[in-house]
Amino acid sequence: MQTYDLFAPALTLADRYALFAQMRSEPGLCRVEPFGAYAAARYEDAAAILKDPRRFSSEALAVTAEPxxxxxxxxxxxxxxxxxxxxxxxxxLVTRAFGPTGMARLEAQVRQVSEELAEAAVRQGEVELVDAFTFVLPRNIIGAMLGLDPSTFSEFKRWSTNMGMLTSATTEAQYEAVRSVVREMRDYLTEVIQARRRRPGEDMVSDLLQAEVEGQKLTDEQLLSFLFLLLPAGMETTTQVLGNAVLTLAQHPEQLELMKADKAHIPRFIEEVLRCEPPTQLSFRMAMQDVELSGTKVPAGSLVLGLVASANRDERVFEQPECFLPGRDKGTQHLSFGYGVHFCLGAQLARMEARLGLEALVSRIRGLRLCSPEVQWLPGFSIHGPAVLPVELLPA
Ligand code: HEM
Incomplete structure (x- = not known):
């Protein structure tokens, strides 16, 4: 069986998608580096892995997140x-805050932040959109949900980017960047929890401190772990879907016209961006027993990857998978928010932020132009999106 190197430094985005197509052409799972893992490149296999926690355990993260x-x-x-x-x-315990009622309550705030940021960005004309918009929008919203003090937000971008490198860091400099972020985030979030214990407020951290699971309150360690997941998850992935949406708009200017003519096109556009350019490219699992999947024998203890970015382009499910076709048949069946019991808790929030963010931007411009033809992608493989996004916004 051939081994594919997913982290090969020279791999461009186009190479990556070609590699996935090659992997999908082979039946069964493929072997990949790093980790000597087994990877499911076809949709059916990736979904089978994600929806079967008894055979494919999420405790893999406990291994990959603590190298x-x-x-x-x-x-x-x-x-x-x-x-x-x-x-x-x-x-x-946490589902309620992210359900339809919680989201309806947040909508006016997301709209207001989107409008303010879009207004300021368009006024600048030439602007670096990650700093001015795609990161700041989800950061301000998750910050408000958790009741964090806006004056403490300055390090969040670095924290979020560096945490995104966790499973694909390969150099000592990257290791040190991740190590220092874990230290800083631990100090910061511990302080937040202690402050809310002393003085509860109207925020999710205070709510979680009061909540009970099976008659027991969450310990500070459990709450810390949850916030460690939530803070970067709430920022990094949504930033990437907005960034990838802007890049897609630059490549497909006709989409801007369609969105301006009918706002209802925006959610269809976002789903197709999520399918084609998933912010989270893969999910890790661990085989809990010797398993056979689509003819491949996977020994117990092996790391197994659901290759979402490949599954979303599987020609067995999506017709003309390489074409950008908003509103396509089965367009919402992509695996970008995962599948099964871990299906993304923030999916509704992310979709709302992307929709209102794009509505605010699109209504104010007649076009946009990338300032550089070369896109500077985030380092690493797991999180996919532009690291910076210098653009010229042409006011409507
Ligand atoms: C476009 C944006 C987003 C994408 C693509 C995304 C993607 C994902 C994926 C793929 C998973 C499942 C991982 C697995 O099965 O191993 C997941 C889980 C999760 N996501 Fe998201 N996410 C996004 C936005 C958000 C936001 C905005 C939040 C919160 C504010 C969030 C919070 C979570 C949480 C808490 C989980 C864990 C759920 C569980 O373990 O049951 N995500 N996300």
Whole structure:
């Protein structure tokens, strides 16, 4: 069986998608570096792995998030790395805040932040859109949900980007960047929890401190792990879907016309961006027993990857998968928000932020132009989106 190197430094985005197509042409799972993992490149196999926690455990994250070079990392002990039944009550506890009622309550705030940021960005004309818009929007919203003090937001971008490198860091400089972020985030979030214990407010941290799981309150360690997951998850991935949406708009100017003519086109556009350019390219699992999947024997203890970015382009599910076709058949069946019990808790929030963010931007411009033809992508493989986004916005 051929081994594919997913982290090869010279791999361009086009090479990556070509590699996935090659992997999908082989039946069964493929072997990949790093980790000597087994990777499911076809949709059916990736979905089978993600929806079967008994054979493919999320405790893989406990391994990949605590490599020897890092040491203890609270996110390795968050709900994302737990299987049922441990996962179930924790998930139930936080689901309410992210459900339709919670989202309806947030909508006016997301709209207002989007309008203000879009107005300021368009006024600048030439602007670096990650700093001015795509990162700041989800950061301000998750900050408000958690009741964080806006004057403490200055380090969040670095924290979020560096945490995104956790599973794909390869150099000593990258290791040190991740190590220092884990230290800083631990100090910051511990302080937030202690402050809310002393003086509860109207925010999610205060609510979680009061909440009970099976008759017991969350410990500070459990809450810390959850916040370690939530803070970067709430910022980094949504930033990437907005950034990838802007890049797609630059490549497909006709989409801007369609969105301006009918706002209802925006959600269809966002789903297709999510399918084609998923912010989270893969999910890790661990085989809990010797398993056979689509003819490949996977020994117990092996790391197994659901290659979402490849599954979303599987020609067995999506017709003309390489074409950008908003509103396509099965357009919402992509795996970008995962599948099964760990299906993204923030999916509704992310979709709302992307929709209102784009509405605010699109209504104010007649076009946009990338200032450089070369896109500077984020380092690493797991999180996919532009690191910076210098653009010229042409006011409507
Ligand atoms: C476009 C934006 C987003 C994408 C693409 C995304 C993607 C994902 C994926 C793929 C998973 C499942 C991982 C797995 O099965 O191993 C997940 C889980 C999760 N996401 Fe998101 N996410 C996004 C936005 C958000 C936001 C805005 C929040 C919160 C504010 C959030 C919070 C979470 C949490 C807490 C989980 C863990 C759920 C569980 O373990 O049951 N995500 N996300």
């Amino acid at each position: 020897a070079w890092l040491g203890p990392n609270p996110v390795a002990h968050s709900m994302l790395s737990m299987d049922p039944p441990r996962h179930t009550p924790l998930r139930a």
